Each structure stands twice: as C-alpha cells, then as structure tokens.
Amino acid sequence: MSAPFFEAEGLCWGPRGRPDLLADISLTLNQGEVLAICGANGAGKSSLLRLLYRFHRPRRGHVRLEGTDIWSLPARDVACxxxxxxxxxxxDFALTVRQIVALGRLPHQRGLSAAGSADRDAIAHALARLHLNALAERPFGTLSGGERQRVMVARALAQAPKLLILDEPTNHLDIRHQLELMALLRGLGLTVITTLHDLTLAAEYADRVLLLAGGRVLTEGAPAEVFTEAHIAGAFSVRSRIDLSGQHPRFSFHL
Structure with missing residues (x-):
C-alpha cells in the first residue's frame, strides 16, 4: 500500500525546558485535499503549523511528504x-509587489543564476491569480493589510509547492476577498492546510477539519462530523446552534 501524500505521526513539541504544548498529534492528507485546523486561541494551531512546514523540529514523531520525512531533506528541497x-x-520591505512575489522563486534557483522564463511565468501567473497586476509596481509597504495578505499568498503560489500551508489567511480581508481567497485555495488542485477562526468558511471550503483543544486533537473528520454542538462546546467552551437548512451549515454561538 502506498504512503499517504502527507502525514504527521505522533507529533509532540514544546519550548526548550518546558512541557509539551502539543501531544500525540497525527493526521493524513490525500493529494488535493483541503484541511482546516480549528480551535480556540492557545489551542496550538500555529505551533502545529510550524511543525508541518519544518520551522520547529518535533520532540517526538514524524512529518512525511510523499513518504519522506521532511527533516531528512535539505531545507531548500523542502522549500521547493x-x-x-x-x-x-x-x-518595511523596500520592495515592490512584483519583487515580493519573485521571492517565491528563490528555492528553485541555484547559486547566482538569474531568473529564467519558468520563474517569470510563475510570477506572472501568481500575480494574475491573486488579481495583483494593477499593484505589481507598488511598494509593498504602501498596501493595505488585505492587499499585503494577497501578495504573500501570491508569493507562495509562485513557489510552485506541492503543499500550501496558511495561518489564518483570511485575517485582514473583507468579506468578498475572504470568499475569493477560499474559493481560490479550493480550486488550486494543491494540497492545502490552513488554520481558520471562521467555522462557516471551514465547513464550506475544507474537505476535512482537525479540531484542536489544549494541544491535542479533539476530533478530526469531515466538517459535518467535526462541527457538532458537543465538539464546539469542548473546543471553545460555548454553546452553539447549527443551521443546516442551507447548502452549508451556519453557526451561532452563546455563552
């Protein structure tokens, strides 16, 4: 049987000299799936992402992409x-939008080689996908928070990854751009892992949801299986009502 496209197995991590903040976290993803990681502030969402994109090394456990432990690869290969x-x-970057997006091509370049046609095509494609052509020559520091977020997503797309990991990508975006970004991520054909505060967006756009509580997996599965009143109460310490009358569930919350 072939290995999962992406797999985290038994991950544990904590700051040096302190107890584990994350314990016994496992997940698997098939190619092209979108996973939303949800949970209250302090549940460990961002810390888990740092393990998955090889910023932190786990104390125990493994992260594998296409069957290979990412810590067995050179950092440049992982960045590709x-x-x-x-x-x-x-x-405070003194760079234009186009130059920021071009940074996504650095892992693919070797030595002092100049950008080639493949790099230029990837940059142009990323700018177009995020509707940034009109801003391409603008200094990055002059953009709004939402515009900067779109630029950083475009930089990641220019990187041409097999796995895209995002930490609260809808922050700073208005409602329209939130929906556009989630639809874009859904339609990329990439494997995507993203943290989300908005359970409605997670339920609509994710194939699967992992719900964290206290640094552990409370539950994981399809959105309809994860987003129950009992699970939401366990993760967020609130009561909820779930409206299932539409195509996707809608939530209201109460103390």
Whole structure:
C-alpha cells in the first residue's frame, strides 16, 4: 500500500525546558485535499503549523511528504515542496509587489543564476491569480493589510509547492476577498492546510477539519462530523446552534 501524500505521526513539541504544548498529534492528507485546523486561541494551531512546514523540529514523531520525512531533506528541497503563508506580514520591505512575489522563486534557483522564463511565468501567473497586476509596481509597504495578505499568498503560489500551508489567511480581508481567497485555495488542485477562526468558511471550503483543544486533537473528520454542538462546546467552551437548512451549515454561538 502506498504512503499517504502527507502525514504527521505522533507529533509532540514544546519550548526548550518546558512541557509539551502539543501531544500525540497525527493526521493524513490525500493529494488535493483541503484541511482546516480549528480551535480556540492557545489551542496550538500555529505551533502545529510550524511543525508541518519544518520551522520547529518535533520532540517526538514524524512529518512525511510523499513518504519522506521532511527533516531528512535539505531545507531548500523542502522549500521547493512546501510553501507557508504566515500571519505576520512585514511592512518595511523596500520592495515592490512584483519583487515580493519573485521571492517565491528563490528555492528553485541555484547559486547566482538569474531568473529564467519558468520563474517569470510563475510570477506572472501568481500575480494574475491573486488579481495583483494593477499593484505589481507598488511598494509593498504602501498596501493595505488585505492587499499585503494577497501578495504573500501570491508569493507562495509562485513557489510552485506541492503543499500550501496558511495561518489564518483570511485575517485582514473583507468579506468578498475572504470568499475569493477560499474559493481560490479550493480550486488550486494543491494540497492545502490552513488554520481558520471562521467555522462557516471551514465547513464550506475544507474537505476535512482537525479540531484542536489544549494541544491535542479533539476530533478530526469531515466538517459535518467535526462541527457538532458537543465538539464546539469542548473546543471553545460555548454553546452553539447549527443551521443546516442551507447548502452549508451556519453557526451561532452563546455563552
């Protein structure tokens, strides 16, 4: 039987000299699936992502892409395969939008070689997919928060990864751009892992949801299986009502 496209097995991690903040976390993804990681603030969502894109090394457990442990590969090779879009957005870059997006091609370049036609095509495609052509020559620091977020997603797309990891990508975006971005991620054909606060977006656009609570997996599965009143209460300490009358569930929350 072939290995899963992406797999995390028994992950445990914590800061040096402190107990584990994440414990016994496992997940598998098929190629092309979208996984939403949800949970309350402090549940460990961003820390888990840092393990998945090889920023933190797990104390125990393994992260494998196409059957290969990512810590057995050179960092450049991992960067060619996994792209990450983080919550933190630099604002002091003295670079244009086009130059920021071009940074996504660096893992594919060797030595002092100049960008080639494949690099230029990837940059142009990413700018177009995120509707950034009109902003391509603008200094990055002059953009709004939502525009900067779109630029960082475009940089990740220019990287041409096999796996795209995003930490709260809809932050700073208005409603229209939230929906456009999630539809874009859904339609890329890439394997996508993203943290989301908005359970409605997660239910509509994710194939599967992993719900974290206290650094552990509370439950994982299809959105309809995960987003129950009992699970939401366990993860967020709130009561919820779930409206199933439409094509996708809608949530209301109460203390």
């Amino acid at each position: 395969r996994i792209a990450a879009v983080l919550q933190e957005q630099p604002t």
